[in-house]
Each structure stands twice: as structure tokens, then as C-alpha cells.
Amino acid sequence: DLQLSSRVQAIKPSPTLAVTNKAAELRAAGQDIIGLGAGEPDFDTPEHIKKAAIEAIQNGQTKYTAVDGTPALKKAIISKFKRDNGLEYEANQILVSSGGKQSFFNLALATLNAGDEAIIPAPYWVSYPDMVLVAEGKPVIIETTVDTRFKITPEQLEEAITDRTRLFVINSPSNPSGMAYSLEELQALGEVLKKYPDIMIATDDMYEPILWTGKPFCNIVNACPELYERTFVLNGVSKAYSMTGWRIGYAAGPAKIIGAMKKIQSQSTSNPCSISQAAATAALEGDQACVGEMVTAFKERHDWLVDALNKLPGVECPNGDGTFYVFPSFQGAIDADSSVSTDVEFAEKLLTDAGVALVPGSAFGCPGHMRLSFATSMENLEKAIERLQKVLG
Numbered sequence: 578d579l580q581l582s583s584r585v586q587a588i589k590p591s592p593t594l595a596v597t598n599k600a601a602e603l604r605a606a607g608q609d610i611i612g613l614g615a616g617e618p619d620f621d622t623p624e625h626i627k628k629a630a631i632e633a634i635q636n637g638q639t640k641y642t643a644v645d646g647t648p649a650l651k652k653a654i655i656s657k658f659k660r661d662n663g664l665e666y667e668a669n670q671i672l673v674s675s676g677g678k679q680s681f682f683n684l685a686l687a688t689l690n691a692g693d694e695a696i697i698p699a700p701y702w703v704s705y706p707d708m709v710l711v712a713e714g715k716p717v718i719i720e721t722t723v724d725t726r727f728k729i730t731p732e733q734l735e736e737a738i739t740d741r742t743r744l745f746v747i748n749s750p751s752n753p754s755g756m757a758y759s760l761e762e763l764q765a766l767g768e769v770l771k772k773y774p775d776i777m778i779a780t781d782d783m784y785e786p787i788l789w790t791g792k793p794f795c796n797i798v799n800a801c802p803e804l805y806e807r808t809f810v811l812n813g814v815s816k817a818y819s820m821t822g823w824r825i826g827y828a829a830g831p832a833k834i835i836g837a838m839k840k841i842q843s844q845s846t847s848n849p850c851s852i853s854q855a856a857a858t859a860a861l862e863g864d865q866a867c868v869g870e871m872v873t874a875f876k877e878r879h880d881w882l883v884d885a886l887n888k889l890p891g892v893e894c895p896n897g898d899g900t901f902y903v904f905p906s907f908q909g910a911i912d913a914d915s916s917v918s919t920d921v922e923f924a925e926k927l928l929t930d931a932g933v934a935l936v937p938g939s940a941f942g943c944p945g946h947m948r949l950s951f952a953t954s955m956e957n958l959e960k961a962i963e964r965l966q967k968v969l970g
């Protein structure tokens with residue numbers, strides 16, 4: 578018999594990719610499916626970024642690079658942190674990886690021993706708990722509700738901390754809730770963390786520019802500079818520049834751990850794609866107008882969609898602060914439908930009966946909700962709402 582490791586048996590395939598795949602299957606079978614499941618912008622990668630990649634190919638930048646990223650990209654990342662975040666880093670504090678996913682994976686493997694706890698607020702990006710499990714750590718989930726706009730309180734954080742806590746993960750603006758922590762809220766969480774010097778912090782800033790609170794973006798290091806020495810800032814070009822397929826993410830933090838993460842990467846994937854690194858350099862150093870254009874479109878769709886969802890029976894949708902997701906409660910609609918009892922069943926029903934693909938909240942540790950991505954055209958959103966209306970009655 579072929580034996581599987583307990584490590585792989587502890588995890589599941591990404592549920593968001595599963596929805597996307599199921600929708601693709603139905604589409605291939607001839608069904609008309611509107612996909613609101615995908616976690617990627619619907620815009621094309623901006624032209625100047627593509628051009629930099631083509632030039633990289635023509636210039637022969639097609640070989641191995643330094644494991645932790647080309648000097649040019651690391652320089653662009655250091656400048657970005659200074660310019661946008663007011664944060665100073667040296668080159669040995671930066672690690673470029675094949676997507677934000679690999680950044681967090683490296684971090685989990687470099688910091689967690691078997692049984693070490695990682696605190697993850699729910700609703701969470703689906704990969705955090707599973708990557709902690711691969712590292713043989715223990716995800717400790719803090720649940721939230723719409724009453725706190727899906728944000729944890731300092732009291733909840735303090736309660737979740739034990740002697741085994743090694744890592745605290747925070748993602749703002751959040752996939753899937755679309756909510757962002759304010760500077761004051763981050764300061765309050767920082768006050769708790771200051772009391773526990775052995776806890777490392779990962780702030781996942783992947784959706785940084787996709788924000789419409791009217792206030793500047795801030796993360797927990799901005800709110801609490803004392804945490805700089807033990808905080809990892811994770812970011813990437815995937816969402817901000819519509820570059821999901823290029824696979825470039827990066828991490829900044831204490832040199833000791835970044836070096837350990839680099840060692841892990843050197844024995845797994847080595848450098849991220851040389852051509853993508855050239856493209857990412859152009860993205861970070863080039864004109865940022867393309868980002869603003871996308872954000873304007875996302876905001877418009879967000880406003881329309883929240884309004885439309887709130888008109889559906891059994892659906893309640895708060896306004897989000899950013900990202901390209903909304904995370905309404907469908908609990909009323911689920912309760913009103915005798916043919917289903919969970920959000921997972923209801924999402925399946927919406928896929929087959931309405932031809933609308935969305936991701937059930939359970940996937941993010943928050944049942945009763947649905948994540949709808951509005952990284953699709955207004956026309957598709959309008960059609961999706963019409964179809965949901967028919968099924969919801």
C-alpha cells in the first residue's frame with residue numbers, strides 16, 4: 578500500500594480553487610456559469626509591466642537569480658516600503674518568493690515546531706491554517722462576527738495567547754471580509770502583543786492599495802513601531818497590479834528569520850521566476866496610476882453590489898473597506914430553504930440552480946456567510962444578482 582504522510586493528510590485542497598475548478602467543469606459541460614469565486618482581478622496586467630518582462634527575455638534575464646531575489650527587485654521593494662509604508666529595511670531583511678503564498682509557507686516552516694500555536698482570526702484567508710498544519714503547528718482560530726466588522730478585539734487576542742503561541746497573523750484589508758483595521762484598533766492589539774515578546778507577528782498586506790476608508794493604509798508596525806523587531810510584513814504584486822499568474826510575493830522582517838526562510842526556499846523552489854522579477858520591479862517602480870484605476874472600478878462595483886445584495890431576501894451585506902470581496906450573511910436565506918441546511922450546501926445549490934459560483938463562508942472559518950468576488954464586469958454582477966433573486970425568491 579502507498580503510504581501518505583500525516584502532514585499531507587492533515588490538510589485539504591484550497592476550497593477557493595475548488596469552486597473555481599467546479600465552475601470551470603460545469604462551463605466545459607456547456608452550462609452558463611457566472612464566476613464570483615475567483616480571487617484575482619479581472620484586469621489585464623498593465624502594458625508597461627508586460628513590456629519589462631518581454632525586455633527581460635530579450636536581454637537574457639532567463640537564468641537563475643539570487644535565491645532571495647534580484648538586487649534590482651530587492652531595491653525596488655526597499656524603496657516601496659520607505660515610500661508607501663515609512664518602513665526601513667536592509668537587503669538581508671527582504672525575501673522575494675513565488676507568490677505571497679510561498680512567503681507565508683516559508684515563514685510557517687521557519688518559525689513553528691510541532692505543536693506551536695499560530696493565532697489566526699476568522700474569517701481567514703483559507704491557506705493560513707493549512708500551511709500552519711503542514712508545518713506541524715496548531716492553528717488557534719479567533720472567531721468574529723459582523724458586529725465587530727469581522728475584526729478581533731484586544732481581549733480576544735489576549736485570551737487566545739498561551740505559552741505555546743509563536744505567531745499571530747493579521748490580514749488587513751481582509752480576504753474574505755473586505756474589512757480593514759484602523760490605526761487605533763491596531764494600536765490596541767499592539768498593546769497586547771507588547772506584553773508577549775516571544776510572539777512573532779505576520780501582517781499580510783496583500784490588498785494594501787485596494788482600500789477606500791479615506792484614511793491612509795496602515796499595518797501593525799505603523800501602529801506600534803516597537804513591534805518592528807518581530808514583525809513580518811508580507812506583500813506582493815499579485816492583487817495590486819493584477820499579476821496573479823506571475824507569482825511574485827515578498828516578505829520583510831528580522832534578518833535572522835528572513836535568512837532561515839531563504840534557506841528553506843533555497844532547498845525547495847530556489848529563486849522566483851527571473852522574468853516575473855523583472856516585471857515586478859517595473860510594477861513597483863513604474864507609474865502607479867494603473868493601481869488607482871483598478872481601485873476606482875472595484876469601489877464602484879462594491880457600492881452597487883452591496884446595495885443589490887441587501888435587497889435580496891435573507892441576505893445582509895455590510896459595506897467593506899477595500900479588497901474585491903464582499904462577505905454577506907446568507908443565514909436568513911439558508912434558514913428559509915428547507916432543501917439545504919448549511920452554507921456549503923447552499924453554495925452548491927446556487928452553483929447548480931442559479932449558475933452562480935461563490936465560496937461558502939465555512940471555507941474561511943465563518944459559516945452562514947458567502948464570499949462574492951467582484952473582480953468581474955458590472956454586467957456579470959448584474960446578471961448574477963438577477964439569478965440569485967430568482968433562486969432566493
Ligand code: PLP
Nearest residue numbers: 616676677678702752783813815
Ligand atoms: N494573502 C492573501 C490574503 C490572499 O488573499 C492571497 C491570494 O489569494 C495571498 C496572500 C497570496 O497571493 P499570491 O497569489 O501572491 O500567492
